[in-house]
Structure formats: structure tokens, C-alpha cells
Amino acid sequence: MTERIGTTCVQGGYRPGDAQPRQIPIYQSTTWKYDTSEHMGKLFDLEESGYFYTRLQNPTNDYVAAKICELEGGTAAMLTSSGQAANFYAMFNIAECGDHIVASSAIYGGTYNLLAVTMKRMGIESTFVSPDCTPEELDAAFRPNTKAVFGETIANPALAVLDIEKFAEAAHAHGVPLIVDNTFPTPVNCRPFEWGADIVTHSTTKYMDGHGAGVGGCIVDSGKFDWMAHADKFPGLTTPDESYHGVTYAERFGNEGAFITKATAQLMRDFGSIQSPQNAFLLNMGLESLHVRMAQHCKNGQAVAEFLSNHPKVAWVRFPGLEGDAYHDLAQKYLPEGGCGVVSFGVAGGRPAAEKFMAALKLAQIATHVADARTCCLHPASSTHRQMNDDELAAAGISADLVRMSCGIESTEDLIADIAQALETV
Numbered sequence: 168m169t170e171r172i173g174t175t176c177v178q179g180g181y182r183p184g185d186a187q188p189r190q191i192p193i194y195q196s197t198t199w200k201y202d203t204s205e206h207m208g209k210l211f212d213l214e215e216s217g218y219f220y221t222r223l224q225n226p227t228n229d230y231v232a233a234k235i236c237e238l239e240g241g242t243a244a245m246l247t248s249s250g251q252a253a254n255f256y257a258m259f260n261i262a263e264c265g266d267h268i269v270a271s272s273a274i275y276g277g278t279y280n281l282l283a284v285t286m287k288r289m290g291i292e293s294t295f296v297s298p299d300c301t302p303e304e305l306d307a308a309f310r311p312n313t314k315a316v317f318g319e320t321i322a323n324p325a326l327a328v329l330d331i332e333k334f335a336e337a338a339h340a341h342g343v344p345l346i347v348d349n350t351f352p353t354p355v356n357c358r359p360f361e362w363g364a365d366i367v368t369h370s371t372t373k374y375m376d377g378h379g380a381g382v383g384g385c386i387v388d389s390g391k392f393d394w395m396a397h398a399d400k401f402p403g404l405t406t407p408d409e410s411y412h413g414v415t416y417a418e419r420f421g422n423e424g425a426f427i428t429k430a431t432a433q434l435m436r437d438f439g440s441i442q443s444p445q446n447a448f449l450l451n452m453g454l455e456s457l458h459v460r461m462a463q464h465c466k467n468g469q470a471v472a473e474f475l476s477n478h479p480k481v482a483w484v485r486f487p488g489l490e491g492d493a494y495h496d497l498a499q500k501y502l503p504e505g506g507c508g509v510v511s512f513g514v515a516g517g518r519p520a521a522e523k524f525m526a527a528l529k530l531a532q533i534a535t536h537v538a539d540a541r542t543c544c545l546h547p548a549s550s551t552h553r554q555m556n557d558d559e560l561a562a563a564g565i566s567a568d569l570v571r572m573s574c575g576i577e578s579t580e581d582l583i584a585d586i587a588q589a590l591e592t593v
């Protein structure tokens with residue numbers, strides 16, 4: 168039976184047997200005990216699967232990762248402590264000092280910083296390309312040492328929609344995988360693997376958790392990228408790992424399991440950015456209603472975007488679901504059911520008007536957070552993106568007057584009334 172996405176949201180990942188707990192148990196244990204050292208040794212050698220220490224694996228986390236894996240249509244997945252950790256692990260798993268990454272310039276500020284500053288310091292360079300670049304411009308960004316292409320399905324906060332097929336084709340023509348951060352649409356609205364992406368990442372902190380309760384991340388592998396066919400580019404997956412008993416991940420675990428096994432056995436072992444089982448439990452509670460919440464987030468986003476676009480005190484509105492939006496065609500293709508509840512716009516009168524508007528809001532609250540059940544809003548140029556200069560801001564698709572409104576799941580009429588009264592004060 169092929170399940171619909173809503174059923175997987177509710178019941179995926181954990182399927183209890185007879186007389187087992189209906190809800191996912193929280194394994195609040197750092198460690199597992201074994202009767203013999205030999206048995207535990209087999210786990211260390213990755214000869215048997217099983218649990219021994221929560222920094223590497225925990226059953227609660229694995230149940231929740233398995234649900235997200237099913238939602239995305241992948242073959243393996245792992246949770247991480249944050250979206251930042253998920254993106255770093257996904258890229259560092261295949262790129263090392265001396266390597267290069269091609270990334271869309273319209274990405275989350277934290278990810279931009281990770282690539283442009285921190286990973287650069289580690290010897291991994293990035294070339295940023297406009298999400299709207301031509302195939303020729305995209306092709307020209309590659310170098311012989313390029314190891315991955317990175318983009319966001321819907322960019323936070325620029326709301327550019329990634330042409331996943333265009334980026335996937337370029338990546339595959341150069342023998343490297345496409346990594347897509349699918350945080351904003353979630354698999355309810357877009358499954359990037361269906362369009363050619365190879366690895367998907369998430370900040371589960373956003374819609375997946377949905378209640379502002381826990382920071383978390385996830386990496387999902389499609390199992391489709393053929394590492395051995397590009398063995399010279401990915402020695403970490405295709406030659407023995409001397410730090411892990413000489414295992415060759417692509418040989419032992421195949422295309423379905425190699426990427427996540429390496430990221431767990433190597434990166435999680437050494438960096439330790441695990442999600443706590445408590446947070447994984449909370450994340451699963453969010454996932455159970457994800458499909459229901461996403462529909463209301465999208466409905467509110469659409470209604471707010473339409474209201475704003477007809478308002479004389481609003482200079483411009485960006486929402487891919489809005490007719491006439493620069494990304495409307497791509498949204499129709501990749502996000503036919505709706506994208507997310509985030510709307511960006513400029514209050515006429517620029518920076519001071521935007522600040523006055525924000526202060527007058529009563530229901531919508533100023534928070535760095537997005538994708539929460541409660542509506543929140545932010546002025547990126549003076550907060551999350553303040554480390555960027557105006558040129559860098561422009562390249563990331565953010566103007567100084569941009570207000571990002573993340574529509575929650577409140578009643579639509581109340582949200583619009585709040586925005587209307589706040590605009591009156593400007």
C-alpha cells in the first residue's frame with residue numbers, strides 16, 4: 168500500500184509491535200550494556216547494528232529520523248543537534264581541505280557564513296551563484312575540485328525558489344551530488360529527491376518542530392548518488408577509513424547507506440552534535456501534525472501576501488504563491504500545493520517605517536524565529552544578517568527595508584486585522 172504523506176507524518180518511522188508503547192519511547196540513556204565484550208566489539212566494527220553510546224546512535228532519534236526519511240523518500244537519515252550541524256555535516260562529509268563547493272547565493276545567513284567564513288578557514292572554498300543564473304553561468308562556477316552543489320528549495324529569507332532540476336543537472340554533469348536544504352517547504356510541499364536532488368537537509372527547528380520548542384536538524388540521503396562511479400572525487404567514501412577499522416563505506420553499505428553511515432561513524436563520533444532524545448521526542452510530536460499545520464501556514468501566507476500587495480503603504484511583496492511574483496512559475500512547478508507561510512515585503516518609507524510597523528504589531532511578535540505556530544516577524548538587515556554588507560545583502564536577495572513575516576496558524580482574519588492596524592500607524 169502506498170501511504171499518503173499525512174499518514175506518514177502521523178505513523179511513519181515507529182511501528183510498535185504487540186503490547187509495545189503506542190508513543191515513541193524516550194531512551195534517556197547514554198549507554199547500553201552487553202553480556203560479552205565480543206558482542207560489543209562487533210558493533211564497534213560496524214559488523215552488527217545496535218546501540219552502545221548515544222553520541223553515535225539512540226533508538227528514539229533513529230525512529231524520528233526514519234519518519235523524516237520516509238517523508239522525503241530517502242534510504243537513510245540521521246538527526247543532528249541543529250540545522251547548522253546538518254548542513255555542515257552534509258558538506259564536510261564529502262568536501263575536505265583543498266576542495267570547493269558551488270552554492271546558491273540565496274541561502275540562510277548562517278549557512279552563508281558557514282561556507283564563506285568558517286569552511287573557508289578550513290580550506291574549503293565556495294563559489295556563490297545567483298539562483299536565477301543560466302545553465303552556462305552555473306557550469307562556469309565548477310572547478311576540478313568541486314565536491315558538491317548546495318541550495319535551498321525556498322531561500323530563507325529571500326524566498327527565491329530553487330530550480331532544483333537545473334541545479335541537479337549541473338551537479339550530475341560534473342559528477343557531484345546536489346544537496347538541498349528543504350527546511351521551508353518540508354516534504355509535505357516538496358520532495359527534492361523527485362526532482363534530482365541527492366541529499367536533503369533540514370533545520371527541524373522550523374516547521375517540523377513547529378512550536379518553537381527544540382533546535383534540531385536532519386540529513387536524508389536519497390541513496391541515488393553512485394559514489395563508486397566517481398571514486399576519485401570521494402575517497403572518504405570509496406577508500407578504507409583507517410580511523411574506523413579500515414571500512415570502505417561505499418562498498419560495505421552501498422549507495423543507500425554509505426553517506427549517512429560515514430557521517431555518523433566519523434563526523435558524529437568526532438564532533439558530537441547529537442540531538443537529545445528528549446528533543447527528538449518533541450520533534451516527533453510536531454511531525455505528527457505537520458501536514459495539517461503546513462496547509463494553514465500556506466493559507467495564511469497567501470492571504471497576508473494578497474492583502475499586503477493591495478495595500479498603499481506597502482512598497483513591494485515577495486511570496487512565491489503570489490501571481491506576478493518572480494518565482495511564481497517555479498513555485499507552480501515545484502510547490503503546487505503551496506510553499507510555506509513566510510512572506511517578505513517592504514513597508515513604504517524604508518527602514519524607519521518598517522521599524523514602526525513592527526513595533527505596532529500585537530499578534531505578530533518580533534523574533535528571530537520563523538516557521539512557528541505563532542506568527543512572528545523580523546527585520547533581517549538589523550538582526551540576523553547584520554554581519555553582511557549591502558552588496559552581500561543584495562546578492563542574498565535582501566534589501567534594507569525587508570520585513571520577513573512568518574505566518575503562523577492563527578485565524579486568518581485576526582492576522583490580517585493585526586497587520587492592518589499596524590500599517591495604520593505608519
Ligand SMILES: *Cc1c(COP(=O)(O)O)cnc(C)c1O
Binds near residue numbers: 348
Ligand atoms: C534556520 C535555518 C537553518 C539553521 O538551522 P538551526 O536549526 O537554527 O541551526 C538552516 N537552513 C535554513 C533554511 C534555516 O531556515
